[in-house]
Amino acid sequence: MKKIAMALLGVVLVLLGCNQTTTNSSGDELxxxxxxxPNTNHTGIYVAQEKGYFEDENLKVEILLPGQTSADQVVAAGQADIGIGSQEMxxxxxxxxxPIISIAAIIQHNTxxxxxxxDRNIISPSDFSGMTYGGFGDPIExxxxxxxxxxxxxSVEDVDMINIGHADFFTSVQRDIDFSxxxxxxxxxEAEIRDVELNVQYLTDYADELDYYTPVLFTNEDLIATKPELLRRFVAAVSKGYQDAINNPTDTxxxxxxxxxxxxxxxxYASxxxxxxxxxADAEQWGVQELPVWERYATWLHRNHLIEAVPNFEEAFTNQFLPE
Known part of the structure; x- marks a missing residue:
C-alpha cells in the first residue's frame, strides 16, 4: 500500500507532464x-484510434505519455484506467x-x-567479464x-556496471560502455538501419523462464469489478488494431x-x-497469456531474490476480455 500512496503524491506530476490525444468527442471515457x-509496441493503440475502432465500441480513449511516476502506480491509484508495462512489473x-492485473500480452515472446x-568480441555471457555495462538502475539487470x-x-562481480538511464544506446557504446x-x-x-553490427545474447537462449510477456496491457482490480464490459470493448478495439499491424505493417x-x-x-517502417x-507469434490469438509463463518467470524472480514471495498467478492476469 506504500507504493499506492507514493502514486497519489506523484500523479499530479504525471498528468501535468503528459501529452494527450483523444478519439471521438462522445462515448465512455478511458x-x-x-x-x-510512442513506438511500434504501441501501434495497435494508435491504429484503433485512427481507424475508429474505439469509436465503434462507443469509447473515447485518451493516450497519456509516461511521466515521473511509473504506470503501475498511476493505474493502481485510479489516475489512468489502463497501462502498458512488463510481466515483471x-x-x-x-x-x-x-491491485493491477494484466489483461493482454502485446508481444508473445521476450525479444x-x-x-x-x-568489435567488443562479446559472443557469450562469459565475455561480459572485464566489460562495462550500461543500465537503467533496476536490480533485475x-x-x-x-x-x-x-x-x-x-562472475558478475567482474562487470563494471554504470547507470546510463535512458541515454541513447549508440552514443553510449561509442563513449562510455561496452554493452547494454x-x-x-x-x-x-535501428542498428541494422545504421549498419552497426551487433552481437546479442538473447535472454530466451539461456533460460525458458526468461521468455516472459513484455509488454502487456494491465488495469486495476476496481475497474475489472465495476466496468468489465468497458474493458471488453477496449480490448476488442485494440485487438483489431494489433491484428491490422500483423496483417498490414506498412499501412499501420x-x-x-x-x-x-x-x-x-x-x-x-522497418520495426x-x-x-x-x-x-x-505462435499463440492461438493476439493477446492471450498462459499460466506456465507467469509461473516460470515469477519462480525465477523469487529464486533470484527479486521478489519476496510468489504471487497468486490466477490473480495476476486474465484472458477474459479477449475477443472470443
Missing part, C-alpha cells in the same frame, strides 16, 4: 498510459499488494537481450547478468508516423515489419 515514448506489484558492437554468467562459470540491454524490435532494427506504420511525426520514418511476426 485513459491509457504508455510505458515509454505486474508480478512485482502483485507481491506488494498493488530482448544484451547487445554490443561486434544485475540478477540477469549474474544468472547468465554463472551458467558459464563467470536492448529490445531487438526497436534498437536492434504510416498511421503511427502520422500520429507521432517526430519518429524516425525508416525505423518505424513494424519485424514486429508483425512477433505480436501474436
Amino acid at each position: 485513459s491509457i498510459i504508455l510505458d515509454w515514448t 505486474v508480478t512485482r506489484a502483485r507481491v506488494q499488494d498493488v 530482448s537481450g544484451f547487445a554490443s558492437p561486434i 544485475e540478477a540477469l547478468l549474474d544468472a547468465l554468467m554463472t551458467s558459464e562459470n563467470a 540491454w536492448i529490445y531487438y524490435g526497436w534498437t536492434g532494427i 506504420a504510416k498511421i503511427l508516423l502520422e500520429a507521432v511525426p517526430d519518429l524516425n520514418e525508416e525505423l518505424v 513494424q515489419a519485424w514486429l508483425a511476426d512477433w505480436y501474436q
Whole structure:
C-alpha cells in the first residue's frame, strides 16, 4: 500500500507532464498510459484510434505519455484506467499488494537481450567479464547478468556496471560502455538501419523462464469489478488494431508516423515489419497469456531474490476480455 500512496503524491506530476490525444468527442471515457515514448509496441493503440475502432465500441480513449511516476502506480491509484508495462512489473506489484492485473500480452515472446558492437568480441555471457555495462538502475539487470554468467562459470562481480538511464544506446557504446540491454524490435532494427553490427545474447537462449510477456496491457482490480464490459470493448478495439499491424505493417506504420511525426520514418517502417511476426507469434490469438509463463518467470524472480514471495498467478492476469 506504500507504493499506492507514493502514486497519489506523484500523479499530479504525471498528468501535468503528459501529452494527450483523444478519439471521438462522445462515448465512455478511458485513459491509457504508455510505458515509454510512442513506438511500434504501441501501434495497435494508435491504429484503433485512427481507424475508429474505439469509436465503434462507443469509447473515447485518451493516450497519456509516461511521466515521473511509473504506470503501475498511476493505474493502481485510479489516475489512468489502463497501462502498458512488463510481466515483471505486474508480478512485482502483485507481491506488494498493488491491485493491477494484466489483461493482454502485446508481444508473445521476450525479444530482448544484451547487445554490443561486434568489435567488443562479446559472443557469450562469459565475455561480459572485464566489460562495462550500461543500465537503467533496476536490480533485475544485475540478477540477469549474474544468472547468465554463472551458467558459464563467470562472475558478475567482474562487470563494471554504470547507470546510463535512458541515454541513447549508440552514443553510449561509442563513449562510455561496452554493452547494454536492448529490445531487438526497436534498437536492434535501428542498428541494422545504421549498419552497426551487433552481437546479442538473447535472454530466451539461456533460460525458458526468461521468455516472459513484455509488454502487456494491465488495469486495476476496481475497474475489472465495476466496468468489465468497458474493458471488453477496449480490448476488442485494440485487438483489431494489433491484428491490422500483423496483417498490414506498412499501412499501420504510416498511421503511427502520422500520429507521432517526430519518429524516425525508416525505423518505424522497418520495426513494424519485424514486429508483425512477433505480436501474436505462435499463440492461438493476439493477446492471450498462459499460466506456465507467469509461473516460470515469477519462480525465477523469487529464486533470484527479486521478489519476496510468489504471487497468486490466477490473480495476476486474465484472458477474459479477449475477443472470443
